[in-house]
Amino acid sequence: MRRRRLLQAGLALAIVALLAVAVVGLLTARPGTPDRAYELEQRLRCPVCKSVSIAESPSETAEAMRAVVADQVAAGRSDQEIIDYFRARYGDWVLLDPPASGSTLALWMLPVAAVVIGGAVLVLLRRRPPQDESLTSEERDQVRRAVEQARSRVDDEVTP
Structure with missing residues (x-):
């Protein structure tokens, strides 16, 4: 997307x-x-x-x-x-x-180099496997426990 x-x-x-x-x-x-x-x-x-x-x-x-x-x-x-x-x-x-000569050759090569480098970056980005950002079951359990602990602390502080 x-x-x-x-x-x-x-x-x-x-x-x-x-x-x-x-x-x-x-x-x-x-x-x-x-x-x-x-x-x-x-x-x-x-x-x-x-x-x-x-x-x-x-x-x-x-x-x-x-x-x-x-x-x-x-x-x-x-x-x-x-x-x-x-x-x-x-x-x-x-x-x-x-004209492209010794002193101006670098200036003539800059656009070509920029296109080649940009293309290489795009290829590398497209080849990289997508990052799986979903939580593992162990991480979900840790988050669930942390939320339960936070709720119990809040309940303890709120209830007289």
Whole structure:
């Protein structure tokens, strides 16, 4: 019963999270922006806002970077050429999804490790035999005797 409720709560949480991601995606999309330019803008970090892509940043720097992306897309440059252009000026830091290298490999492996560990915990919890929490006959007798003793003490104190 408890596991079913836990699974239902987890499923509800996952659905809410997916809906939230979809809503955020719809709200941050800029209508009229060419898809390729917008996808590139989503991959580049704003130097002013730090944790926001240039597609979402309202800063003047991000606006200038968006203009450069649009100009380079219009000039026919490839996605990699445009990314390399910004990497040459800002370094790998400008990429919101930096390439997996020695320093960033641990960051890339954390989500995988979390999923593996979470799955292992779930498997172990499901394999564990259910705990029998019912009292043995000896324990029931002990409880019965303790209750009878308590009642007799109460009766002795109440009766004059």
